[in-house]
Amino acid sequence: MMRTNLQPLAHLVDAAAEKWLAVEDAAEHEQLRVREEITSNFRIGDNPELTFHGLRYQMCISHVQGMQSQALLIQVHKIVTDN
16 A cells, blocks of 8 residues: 555545535535536546545546436545544
């Protein structure tokens, strides 16, 4: 396993996940702004979904089923440890 200070992507994932959690219950226009920012930094291409692993969070970005648009869904899950 890599040392924490050598996992820059994990820190970026955690920061994006925290940003999403902060607006998860906010107004739709605020969610849209943050969703666009996150999905432009974490592109999933033609994949139906990709999961990004941080040190504290997992962030899954997926295409919305049944939508003709390029709508993307963000889901964040806290990683639980027994420490």
